[in-house]
Amino acid sequence: MSVLTAEKLKSFYVLDILGAEKVVKAVNEVNLEIRENEIYGIAGESGCGKTTLLKALYASIEPPLRLISGRVFYVRDSQEIDVYSLSKEEKRRLRWEYIAYIPQGAMSVLNPVIKLKQTYRDFLDSHVAGKTKKEAFDMTREHINKLGLPAKILDAYPHQLSGGMRQRVTIALAALLKPRIMFADEPTTALDVVVQRGVIQLLKGIQEILGNTIVLVTHDMGVHANLTDRIGIMYAGKMIEEAKTEEIFGNSLHPYTQYLINSLPKFGDKGSRESAPGSPPSLVDLPSGCPFHPRCPYAFDICTEQMPEFLDVGNHHKVACWLMKEGKDAIAS
């Protein structure tokens, strides 16, 4: 059952630098369907539009970011809600109760001048009415304990905690009202591996307890391997491949994905690693047709002219590549 769908989502940054208009095509026609009770990963290099995609899915679009076209639907109690047609207040009420967001750099998102228990209470009060101070505190403490975090941190100020602890606090905060969907943007970046493990365990634990959906954005393929059920690969604002995690790692079809997977070190393998030649295109100045064609070893003429469709090639494995249609023979040869 899908819990969130995006149709033909286009979201660009429109900037005016010294008189010249520059358009950054961060999300360039994305179609997504995310199911309930799964962990969906979004992978890709820095600057490919992952965070913007999350913002667009969360309907948190502020200038200079604009929604150009497309729609996003949340499914709640078997009802489809067109998020962009909601009023500001309706959107606000959905937040945290239905869908929560763990932003990038979660270590610095806490209000530095209030204690953590106050922050938790703010989130609680804004969505659930009528709780006394004590009730709110008890709820929070119980929630924190259940997730394996010490209750005394609630009396602390953010700067008194380590970065890793703050990260976990923010994740726990996102789960406070038991949302159906949780977005996590680079939750393990800038943390040491031990803390990373703690974060991964925490996310896993939350998903198991609540049985909800987590959309995990990270460029770290190791985290995807550890946590996700399905992965979508993004490149230059487009979704170019989507499949079950095992499929992506074992049987990737898009040349970019193949480069991505092949560049990961494996135990015992001492051979040299090869990554895709060149660098990702500027989102302001995209190449024609398929955005990967300048770096693709298999590029045909049609790749420079038309963007391939995002097709299901069996087993819920979707790819956007002309190879799927034209070039099966070409690979063979």
Place this chain on the structure above:
Amino acid sequence: MVRVVKDLFKDYRFAFSFSIFCLLVIFAALSTFSPYDPTFWFHAPRNLPASWTHFLGTNSKGQDIFWQATFAIRNSLIISVIAGVVSRVIAVLVGLVAGYRGRTTDRVLMFISDGLLVMPLFLIIVLLAMLVRERMNLVNLGLLLAFFGWAWDARVIRSQVLSLREREFTQTAILSGTGTLKLVIKEYLPFVTPLVFSTLINNMSWAIGMEITLSIVGLTNMDIPTLGTMLQWAISYQSLLLGLWTWLLTPVILSIFLFIALYWLSVSISEYLDPRTRVQRVGEK
């Protein structure tokens, strides 16, 4: 350079204030054509209303108000320019030395600078002005004000220097044998100049405000027409009670326009220079 000016003009505040300021400067330049010597009294009948021969009428000292005003603006501007430029020089020197030297020099200089920032300067300037009362003229007043107006900008320049010091090109220059003085002047000055310019305007505004305030307590040279002395004469001759509105309001309105123009200029220029506000300006259409 032309593009910079064109960009600046897109901000209505800059366009407005720049035009007003130019008008006022032209007005001040008119003083060279004045048919009357500003220090003489009674070259015209007293207390005349505005007319074609006397555009703004005359005052109780028998002087044409219009031509007095041209001199007033001219002299006030001269004072503020002297005060502004000299204090910029001091601010740059102090800021550069404190920022580059660091350690004790820095702490001593910043202690002095902070002291000047925090003190009730009006009182201290009053004390000093009383001492040199006899020999007060445009230049001396400008220098006196310059002595106190450098503190804020010295700090600003110092922080700029501190950040420049950490940058790569400093190390490169040092390693290639550039002497301290040459390094500081040649390499850092281009970064510091825009800061200096925007604070100059602010300082000029403060100087004129100070000049007016000092005139009210009689500490400037009453014979030299400035915005402050003109206002002070008007008040002491009870222009308010006698209804001599042009005499009183001319310096008031002229100075109000001058202050607004200077302030808007400095705000629009410093917003233009600050990359954060510049992007903000243009990102919303």
Place this chain on the structure above:
Amino acid sequence: MTFTFVRRYFIPRLIQYFLVIFLGITAVFFIPRFAPTDPVQRTIAELRSRGTYLDPATVQNMIDDLRELYGLGGSWLEQYGTFWKRVFTGDFGISFFQFPTPVIDLIRTALPWTLSLLILTTMLSWVIGNVIGGVAGYFARNRWLRTLDAIAMVIRPMPYYIFALALLILFTYVLRWFPIAGGTAVGRKVAFNLDFILDVLRHAFLPALSLVILGGAIWFQTMKLIVQNINAEDFVQYAQLGGIKERRIVFRYVIRNAMLPQITGLALSLGQILSGALITEIVFSYPGLGTLLFHAIITGDYNLIMGITAISILAITTMILVIDLLYPLLDPRVKYR
């Protein structure tokens, strides 16, 4: 509160406090010593001009006594020592303007007027300016708030004198709503009844208005700038992502954080604010230190000016110290290391 905190935060500030007072008052001592006129001679001349006959022996006695009174006896070092001894007892000498009243008495009468005006208007303008500026910075596109900003752009560059004068002309001459000068109606005695208080308020209203509007415009604009930066901070964005109610974001997240640099700003601007208050008092002939200063300048009464300056320096540095000491209570990042 840990001992290291006390050591690292309090002690340096206390040292700085005493150092500044010491240097400031020393400067106050030295500057008038460079005056071209000798206050003793001037006093004698003044007395003579009032028509009294003085024989040479009496004059010499008077000179000695006056030198003693003005603290001009002995070498400079001795004078300096006497000066400090007297400062500690609050003796600033005899006023020339109101000879032979001691300076400290004149100051004592004027000080409550100035302090009450200053403290009230500073607090009002700071709070109102910051709250409105904070809201204006958050709702940057609101039309009403943008007009307020435009108004502030016109008010802010005005020096205290011009603004007070403009208000004076407008409200006392043109509109005749308020009395022209003074603290109370002429000849009224100080009494704590409603009549007196209303009278005081009526007289104090315009100078207070002048200070509150001008000060408020400055806090409004600086707060707006700070808030515009804070809006972009991660924790504000996060609160919005979390769907926290807007009112709470504005007050507990934005303003609460933006206030902190404004507290420091307040401490730094106290000198300017005091100067402005004194100038405003002069315009309205309000019976505080400002008007006293005015008379002192006109009559060349160095003792009185020194006394006012010394008291002002003392008052300002003390207020700054108090603010500095209160700051950790508001910013937990300073309190808990």
